[in-house]
Amino acid sequence: MNLDLPPHLETVRRMLEGSLRLRPSEPVPAVPAGLLDDLNRKFVSQRIVIEPESRVSWKMKLKALVATPAFGLAAAAVMVFGVVAPLVHHQSGPGAVDSFRGVTGTVEAPAMIVLVDSPADLANTLSRSGQFEASSVIAVGDLKAASDIAGPKVILDFESATIRAIDDQGETLHEAGLPTRISDLTLSVADALSRL
Amino acid sequence: MSPTVCPEQLERCWQACWTRARRPVEGVLISETEAERIAEQAIRNVSFEFDSLDDEVAFTARAIELAGEATRELVACKRRNDADPQVHHDPEDRRYERNLDLDRLQHHDDDRGFSDREWNHLPGLLKPLALRTLQRKGISGPDAEEVFMDALVELARVRGSDNRAPILDPTVFEELIPLHLRIVGFRAIDWQRRRNTLKNQPNSGESFDALTEDPDRPLQFEDPSVDPEAPTFEHIYKECRELLDSGEWDLIYTLFVAQAATIQEMIEEPDFCQRHGLKRSASASTRRRVLNERIEAALEKIRKALVK
Numbered sequence: 001m002n003l004d005l006p007p008h009l010e011t012v013r014r015m016l017e018g019s020l021r022l023r024p025s026e027p028v029p030a031v032p033a034g035l036l037d038d039l040n041r042k043f044v045s046q047r048i049v050i051e052p053e054s055r056v057s058w059k060m061k062l063k064a065l066v067a068t069p070a071f072g073l074a075a076a077a078v079m080v081f082g083v084v085a086p087l088v089h090h091q092s093g094p095g096a097v098d099s100f101r102g103v104t105g106t107v108e109a110p111a112m113i114v115l116v117d118s119p120a121d122l123a124n125t126l127s128r129s130g131q132f133e134a135s136s137v138i139a140v141g142d143l144k145a146a147s148d149i150a151g152p153k154v155i156l157d158f159e160s161a162t163i164r165a166i167d168d169q170g171e172t173l174h175e176a177g178l179p180t181r182i183s184d185l186t187l188s189v190a191d192a193l194s195r196l
Numbered sequence: 197m198s199p200t201v202c203p204e205q206l207e208r209c210w211q212a213c214w215t216r217a218r219r220p221v222e223g224v225l226i227s228e229t230e231a232e233r234i235a236e237q238a239i240r241n242v243s244f245e246f247d248s249l250d251d252e253v254a255f256t257a258r259a260i261e262l263a264g265e266a267t268r269e270l271v272a273c274k275r276r277n278d279a280d281p282q283v284h285h286d287p288e289d290r291r292y293e294r295n296l297d298l299d300r301l302q303h304h305d306d307d308r309g310f311s312d313r314e315w316n317h318l319p320g321l322l323k324p325l326a327l328r329t330l331q332r333k334g335i336s337g338p339d340a341e342e343v344f345m346d347a348l349v350e351l352a353r354v355r356g357s358d359n360r361a362p363i364l365d366p367t368v369f370e371e372l373i374p375l376h377l378r379i380v381g382f383r384a385i386d387w388q389r390r391r392n393t394l395k396n397q398p399n400s401g402e403s404f405d406a407l408t409e410d411p412d413r414p415l416q417f418e419d420p421s422v423d424p425e426a427p428t429f430e431h432i433y434k435e436c437r438e439l440l441d442s443g444e445w446d447l448i449y450t451l452f453v454a455q456a457a458t459i460q461e462m463i464e465e466p467d468f469c470q471r472h473g474l475k476r477s478a479s480a481s482t483r484r485r486v487l488n489e490r491i492e493a494a495l496e497k498i499r500k501a502l503v504k
Contacts (some may be wrong), residue, residue: 032232
């Protein structure tokens with residue numbers, strides 16, 4: 001090995017060299033059949049596979065976001081900006097009428113949030129979250145079905161990765177790409193609703 | 197991190213475990229079949245304590261430890277059941293005639309201490325072995341007798357560290373031999389110190405140095421194969437585990453314990469160099485020098501830890 005160890009360390013080296021098998025000349029039987037395979041199976045199954053973040057699909061990121069508590073707060077903000085604020089705004093408009101209950105506005109259909117080609121459970125998850133009016137969230141199979149829905153709506157098209165705000169006349173008031181960061185999605189929805 | 201168990205690692209671990217299961221201590225011998233069963237079970241049990249075999253040093257040390265413990269327990273149990281302390285004693289071991297009954301030696305009476313009649317046979321059995329060891333250390337005659345008696349008494353004296361007498365440590369009788377010889381070794385060092393003091397020669401070095409570097413005296417670990425005090429790897433690892441970092445253990449184990457690679461092979465292995473922070477741009481001689489320094493530092497730590 002030619003390590004040129006100092007003499008006082010040579011004794012330690014010899015001690016280590018003989019420490020594993022005290023009788024190196026004694027023949028040892030082969031490793032039991034199956035032991036290597038069993039250990040491989042055990043250790044490999046114990047390893048936790050962590051997928052790189054870039055491989056997580058966009059839809060899965062969205063589902064994960066919906067599951068977080070912070071999403072609830074953001075969704076509440078959406079309700080305030082997108083649903084309540086326009087109703088309050090329209091109450092003082094030309095359509096307002098006086099009645100024994102005070103000033104009331106024209107009855108308008110609430111804006112719908114339409115998910116096109118969304119992950120399977122996303123619409124249900126949103127409806128059950130309690131942060132949205134259950135009837136305002138709907139999932140449809142394609143863009144045509146989304147366009148056929150009457151009234152103002154925000155369409156989140158996962159196929160083309162776009163978000164659009166469409167008024168009750170069918171006119172597109174706003175169109176933008178779905179945000180690249182999941183955390184920005186609620187802001188985009190709020191922004192789209194506020195334009196209706 | 198390798199995705200699977202390296203067959204060579206398992207082979208080394210298996211060989212060490214089987215060897216230790218078959219002869220957990222010099223003088224004890226079980227059948228090859230029983231050794232296989234115990235070694236395999238030890239490895240399987242240890243696999244539940246680890247997530248992989250990546251830390252070969254810790255895994256192997258633990259597996260060997262378990263294999264040795266299991267065999268010692270098995271032998272002690274058989275001897276107790278058969279009321280025969282000679283069961284599983286290696287017939288080739290001719291250091292002494294017969295084993296004594298360890299259970300009787302360990303029997304402690306609250307009033308009379310360790311006073312079983314079996315103790316009467318102990319001095320005659322241990323003395324030749326102790327005197328031979330002392331002679332190798334340059335102590336003979338009445339001085340050796342005195343050191344031997346001191347060591348014998350110490351077997352039954354309660355230690356301050358754990359409030360137990362050393363005689364209670366062994367599981368099988370054969371363990372008593374290296375235990376006593378270890379105590380004899382320590383008492384021999386004390387004797388050397390006393391002698392040096394009497395000669396008004398200050399002992400500036402450590403006891404180990406006094407024993408190993410003096411050309412007039414034999415080396416303490418001159419030949420491990422004939423030295424029953426030679427520490428096993430699991431003992432070394434247990435004693436020094438905290439002193440060496442994982443990189444140092446990797447070096448020491450690969451190079452000396454398992455002898456799985458030479459230093460030349462190590463410095464030519466890119467993974468190894470990266471693991472040990474050796475720059476790829478550095479010359480082979482530089483890498484060898486850096487490794488040599490680390491090896492010496494690690495060996496020095498083991499030396500200081502094992503030799504008081």
